[in-house]
Amino acid sequence: MLEKTTRMNYLYDFYQELLTGKQRDYMSLYYLDDFSLGEIAEQFSVSRQAVYDNIKRTETILEQYEEKLHLYEKFQKRRQLLNNLAERLKGKMTDEDQLCSLQIVKELNELD
Amino acid sequence: MLEKTTRMNYLYDFYQELLTGKQRDYMSLYYLDDFSLGEIAEQFSVSRQAVYDNIKRTETILEQYEEKLHLYEKFQKRRQLLNNLAERLKGKMTDEDQLCSLQIVKELNELD
Numbered sequence: 001m002l003e004k005t006t007r008m009n010y011l012y013d014f015y016q017e018l019l020t021g022k023q024r025d026y027m028s029l030y031y032l033d034d035f036s037l038g039e040i041a042e043q044f045s046v047s048r049q050a051v052y053d054n055i056k057r058t059e060t061i062l063e064q065y066e067e068k069l070h071l072y073e074k075f076q077k078r079r080q081l082l083n084n085l086a087e088r089l090k091g092k093m094t095d096e097d098q099l100c101s102l103q104i105v106k107e108l109n110e111l112d
Numbered sequence: 113m114l115e116k117t118t119r120m121n122y123l124y125d126f127y128q129e130l131l132t133g134k135q136r137d138y139m140s141l142y143y144l145d146d147f148s149l150g151e152i153a154e155q156f157s158v159s160r161q162a163v164y165d166n167i168k169r170t171e172t173i174l175e176q177y178e179e180k181l182h183l184y185e186k187f188q189k190r191r192q193l194l195n196n197l198a199e200r201l202k203g204k205m206t207d208e209d210q211l212c213s214l215q216i217v218k219e220l221n222e223l224d
Contacts, residue, residue: 017180068129071181074223081223085216093204104197108220111186111193 005031007072011062014071023058030055075112082109117143119184123174126183135170142167187224194221 008031016024029035029043030051037055041048066072086105089098120143128136141147141155142163149167153160178184198217201210 015181069127069181069183071183078220078223081216081220085213085220088209088213088216089201092206092209097200097204101197101200104193104200108190108193108197111190 008059008062010072011066015062015065018065019058023054026051026054027058078112079109120171120174122184123178127174127177130177131170131173135166138163138166139170190224191221
C-alpha cells in the first residue's frame with residue numbers, strides 16, 4: 001500500500017496538469033493530504049462511492065499516461081544515473097571542478 | 113519556417129503517443145517525411161482543407177501539451193547542462209574515470 005501511495009504521488013506529480021480540477025482536488029486530498037474517502041465526500045457533499053469511483057478512474061488515467069510517456073520510469077533511471085555520476089566525481093578532480101560539476105548534477109536533478 | 117518545423121518535430125516526438133492514429137499519420141507525413149498537404153490528401157482520399165485543418169488542430173494540441181508538461185523545454189535545458197558537464201569533465205580526471213563519467217552522461221542524453 002505504501003508502495004502504491006508513493007507511485008501515485010509521483011504519477012500525480014508528473015501528470016496532474018492533464019487532469020480535471022475535480023480529479024486534482026480528490027487526488028491531492030487523498031494521496032497528498034491523507035484524507036479518508038469519507039472526509040473528502042463530506043467536504044464536497046457527494047457520496048463516498050462517488051469519490052472512490054473518481055479516484056479509481058483517475059489512478060487508471062495516470063497509469064495510462066505513464067504507459068504512454070514513461071515520465072516516472074525515466075525519472076527513476078535518471079536519478080540513478082545522476083547518483084552514480086555524483087559518486088564517481090567525488091575526490092577525482094580539483095575542488096573547484098568538483099564543485100562546479102556537482103552543481104550541474106544538482107541542477108539536472110532539480111529539472112525533474 | 114525551419115524553426116517551426118524543428119519545434120514541431122520535437123513536440124511530435126515527445127507527445128505523439130497522446131495523439132490519435134490519424135493525427136499521427138498526417139503529422140508524420142507532413143513534418144517528418146516532408147509530404148505536401150495535397151499529397152497527403154490524395155493518399156487518404158480527403159480534401160486538402162481537411163488535412164490542413166487536422167494538422168493545424170494537432171499543432172495546437174501539441175503546444176497545449178507542451179504548456180502543461182514542458183517536456184521539450186526541459187529536454188533543451190537538460191541537453192545544455194549535460195553538454196556543459198561533459199566539457200567540464202574532459203581532461204580533469206584519470207582516463208578511466210573520465211570514460212565512465214562520460215558514458216553516464218551519454219546514457220542520460222539517450223534517456224530523452
